[in-house]
Amino acid sequence: MLEGKYLDFFNQISQKLKKENIFTDKLHTYAYGTDASFYRLTPKIVIxxxxxDEVATILELAHEMELSSTFRAAGTSLSGQAISDSILIVTSRNFRDFRVSDDKSLISLEPGLTGLEANNILAPFGKKIGPDPASINAAMIGGIAANNASGMCCGISQNSYKTLSSMKLIFKDGTKLDTACEESKKAFRKSHGDFLQGLKQIASDTVNDEELRAKIEKKFKIKNTCGYSLNALIDFEDEFEILQHLIIGSEGTLAFIEEITYQTVEDLKDKSSALIYFKDVEEACNAVTKLKLAREAGTIIVDAVELMDRAGLRSIENDPAMPEYIKDFDENVTALLIETRAVSDEALDVQIKQLEELLAEFKVVRDIYFTKDVAEYTLYWKIRKGLFPAVGAVRELGTTVIIEDVAYPIERLAEATLELQELFKKHGYNEALIFGHALEGNFHFVFTQDFSIESEVKRYDAFMNDVVNSVAVKYEGSLKAEHGTGRNMAAFIEVEWGKTAYEMMKRIKNLFDPKNLLNPGVIINDDAEAHLKNLKPMAATNDLVDKCIECGFCEPTCPSNDITLTPRQRITLNRLISQLESEGKLEEAKEYKDLYQYDGVDTCAACSLCATACPVKIDTGALTKHLRYEQITPRANSIATKIANNYASTLSGMRFGLGGANLVHKILGTASMNSLTSTFREWSGGAIPKWSPYLPKATNIDITFEQKSSDKKIVYFPSCLARSMGKSSESSVEEELFDVTVRVLKKAGFQILFPDNLNELCCGTPFASKGFKEQEKMKSDELEKELLKITNNGEIPVLCETGTCTKKMLDNFSSNMKIYEPIDFSLEYLVDALEFEKIDDPITIHTNCTTRKMGLHENFVKLASMCAKKVIVPENVKCCGFAGDRGFNFPELNKSALRFLKDDVKDAKLAFSTSKTCEIGLSEYSGLDYNSIFYLIDRTSKAKNI
Incomplete structure (x- = not known):
């Protein structure tokens, strides 16, 4: 319950911004109180x-009322800089405009784009942005710049600081500045002359302090994000260059980044990687030192060197993608993942040979092998990027996984690393492991910690103090190389930098934010125990998701990420509910459950794409299905059983409903039908499903057509959708999907077989999505039995034109039948039997969530490219959010998931997918008529004359 100044702020800001984007309820404020760190604060207001303009409005009012604000992008930050107990300003996924300069040397990005999206924009030009954090698929540009996040290849030469061209900024009172615009700078000089003079004075004092200047030069020869970017004070003379470079790495404590313009860097396509296993960590570190010195001398080209110690290898050795021999390594073996990139394949061969010669003196336990195979080296890097979450997945239940981030001078790397391992032993962190960007002397070390026990917190504190003294004092390294200071290292900045430098940082903060209203407690924090405050509990809630470390990698794939909750937020709220129940606070737990129903259960598509982005494959969709199962009443279960036992009648009822709806539509017209049904839906409080002009008409298939006998046989199982849902009144196609599929199969020379009792058969998907497990199994078992009969115990392959149904059969069947969806079936059987002629019309395809989970996206692109000269793949749409019938009952989910679709496919003339229900929403929100890929295959192919 808001009160005092917060209530006044809420009342005023609600008059200026959309109310649906302002949250004060306990569900959403708690959900947004989670980032990837091991700290938690619950904001009073989330916006x-x-x-x-919205950010400026918020800051102006908050400054006037002296209320603190924190900025949050993707919340993948690890040091506690994206949380608040006051006002949390979230950059939504709609804050995403961009511009690329004519010569492609610059890209201007708003803060809501992810690093991956930025690189996808630049990829056609052979360019990318410099920063490459492991979280790049999820991390947003605002956070990447504000934290000076770097990564595996960019080092200190291509990070945000070094590749910054200009910025648009919003200051504490809502004032705006564009450092690329002379008019904006002129106006800022006029309004903020004293500020700029103060900034120049700080820079002058720094430059004139020889000892401080020398320390800054030395500290920034290695990766360093501990404290402010003091190098800006000595690297530049122009006050606007100093200003904008201070913003890099300032973690939202100085200003808000409205837009950043990066200098782009070359994205060399000729690459090779090697995973090399050394006898121990000292030998590996010595190899790194030699590689680094050779690169600096210009005698070799090496772009990245990643170290994984034995404990790190152990955490991933059971991954099916990893070679079996890793399990046989002794306790000391340490791996280096090395990558080199070149301008041509010939140059790459030369570089590989040079690296092999340089590394020949070191003791390895397996032969050195550099691969150019894209799939192979992509796998290496995927495993490395997922190492931190993978470690978290094997932690003891209820503990927190902590990742620290340090850098050492390269010449002292081996001895410093050995000392770090000794500190693990001294403090009993026997599970700790080391990995990281070895070429930059930058290591992450990971360990697990129980913060629920006071003695364990004291152990952690003692360990961290020893680490601080070792890294910052003895070896003069960085306590935070790339993760940012946050709350995690704020108490130790003075230890690393000394009193003079720390006082300079305080002067910077005071100049930009004298009232300490921007992200207070982050970077500048005089509390010596700040790193021990507001620690996040990690209660167990369900085996399906307990491995989650709340990294946020899943969030960009989720279709509900802009409308209700993300997978990470769903998990953290379930943990809270379980914690409250374990503490006997049942009434409060029920309150959260009630609040969670719509945001957590009803509007979860349960598409499970989150599992494809999660390094340890956590499937929050499975959790949602489990919760739906728990909510099933005896009456609902009885109805589901009756439906399952009378499936033909159910489909008849569906056809009757579709027929009736389309008849009314035909009489009233689209506009009147839309108005009428919308009114009824509003009156019913959403109980009446949404009507769409792309709602299919009823259809009924006829399997008694004439066909020739052939040795090439295929069992065709038409899905429920193909058997009941036809083309819509808006559709441009003339025939139904079943008829087109049959014609394609005949054209390819197949004799088509159908299972007996077809009208009663179902794969179980409609029941599974609603949590009806028993009915799902019953229908799945029935179908498997009939298919085994018609396929002669699996000798004949099975085709289903709907990918979702295919995957359900593959997942549920115990037999080894060969079951295909349209994409792989076409590539395996139709390509050899048909001749294809590409059409000129540009097409777009939608790879639905099931097809993506089956790993068939690239195959879909390949198949479509055989049929059309130009294939458009919308990068901003993964799952469409229709989710079976959820698009009718919760259409806002479908609308939100497809909000970027129309722009993404604006150049397409034709559109194709592999799921009828997906195609309903895709058609409505794109303006294109989406149809099955079989329509395209039929149009572009003919039988081969053999």
Whole structure:
């Protein structure tokens, strides 16, 4: 319950911004109190912002009322800099405009784009942004710049600081500045002359302090994000260059980044990687030192060197993708993942040979092998990027996984690493492991910690103090190389930098934010125990998700990420509910459950794409299905059983409903039908499903057509959708999907077989999505039995035109039948039997969530490219959010998931997918008529004359 100044702020800001983007309820404020760190604060107010004007409005009012604000992008930050107990300003996924310069040397990005999206924009030009954090698929540009996040290849030469061109900024009172615009700078000089003079004075004092200047030069020869970017004070003379470079790595404590313009870097396509296993960590570190010195001397080209110690290898050795021999390594073996990139394949061969010669003196336990195979080296790097979450997945239940981030001078790397391992032993962190960007002397070390026991917290404190003294004092390294200071290392900045430098940082903060209203407690924090405050509990809730470390990698794939909750937020709320129940606070737990129903259960598509982005494959969709199962009443279960036992009648009822709806549509017209059904839906409180002009008409298939006998046989199992849902009144196609599929199969020379009792058969998907496990199994078992009969115990392959149904059969069947969806079936059987002629019309395809989970996206692109000269793949749509019938009952989910679709496919003329229900929403929100890929195959192919 808001009160005092917060209530006044809420009342005023609600008059200026969209109320649906302002959250004060306990569900959403708690959900947004989670980031990837091991700290938790619950904001009083959360505001999702779509543009810079909204941010300026919030800051101006908050400054006037002296209320603190924290900025949050993706929340993948690890040091506690994206949480608040006051006002949390969230850059929404709609805050995403961009511009690329004519010569492609610059890209201007708003803060809501992810690093991956930025690189996808630049990829056609052979360019990318410099920063490459392991979280790049999820981390947003605002956070990447504000934390000076670097990564595996960019080092200190291509990070945000070094590749910054200009910025648009919003200051504490809502004032805006564009450092690329002379008019903006002129106005800022006029309004903020004293500020700029103060900044120049700080820079002058720093430059004139020889000892401080020398320390800064030395500290930034290695990766360093501990404290402010003091190098800006000595690297530049122009006050605006100093200003904008201070913003890099300032973690939202100085200003808000409205837009950043990066200098792009070359993305060399000729690459090779090697995973090399050394006898121990000292030998590996010595090899790193030699590689680094050779690169600096210009005698070799090496772009990245990643170290994984034996404990790190152990955490991933059971991954099916990893070679079996890793399990046989002794306790000391340490791996280096090395990558080199070149301008041509010939140059790459030369570089590989040079690296092999340089490394020949070191003791390895397996032969050195560099691969150019894209799939192979992509796998290496995927495993490395997922190492931190993978470690978290094997932690003891209820503990927190902590990742620290340090850098050492390269010449002292081996001895410093050995000392770090000794500190693990001294403090009993026997599970700790080391990995990281070895070429930059930058290591992450990971360990697990129980914060629920006071003695364990004291052990952690003692360990961290020893680490601080070792890294910062003895070896003069960085306590935070790339993760940012946050709350995690704020108490130790003075230890690392000394009193003079720390006082300079305080002067910077005071100049930009004298009232300490921007992200207070982050970077500048005089509390010596700040690193021990507001620690996040990690209660067990369900085996399906307990491995989650709340890293946020899953969030960009989730279709509900902009409308209700993300997978990470769903998990953290379930943990809270379980914690409250374990503490006997049942009434409060029920309150959260009630609040969670719509946001957590009803509007979860349960598409499970989150599992494809999660390094340890956590499937929050499975959790949602489990919760739906728990909510099933005896009456609902009885109805589901009756439906399952009378499936033909159910489909008849569906056809009757579709027929009736389309008849009314035909009489009233689209506009009147839309108005009428919308009114009824509003009156019913959403109980009446949404009507769409792309709602299919009823259809009924006829399997008694004439066909020739052939040795090439295929069992065709038409899905429930193909057997009941036809083309819509808006559709441009003339025939039904079943008829087109049959014609394609005949054209390819197949004799088509159908299972007996077809009208009663179902794969179980409609029941599974609603949590009806028993009915799902019953229908799945029935179908498997009939298919085994018609396929002669699996001798004949099975085709289903709907990918979702295919995957359900593959997942549920105990037999080894060969079951295909349209994409792989076409590539395996149709390509050899048909001749294809590409059409000129540009097409777009939608790889639905099931097809993506089956790993068939690239195959879909390949198949579509055989049929059309131009294939458009919308990068901003993964799952469409229709989710079976959820698109009718919760259409806002479908609308939100497809909010970028129309722009992404604007150049397409035709559109194709592999699921009828997906195609309903895709058609409505794109303006294109989406149909099965079989329509395209039929149009572009003919039988081969053999």
């Amino acid at each position: 999702k912002t779509d543009n810079a």
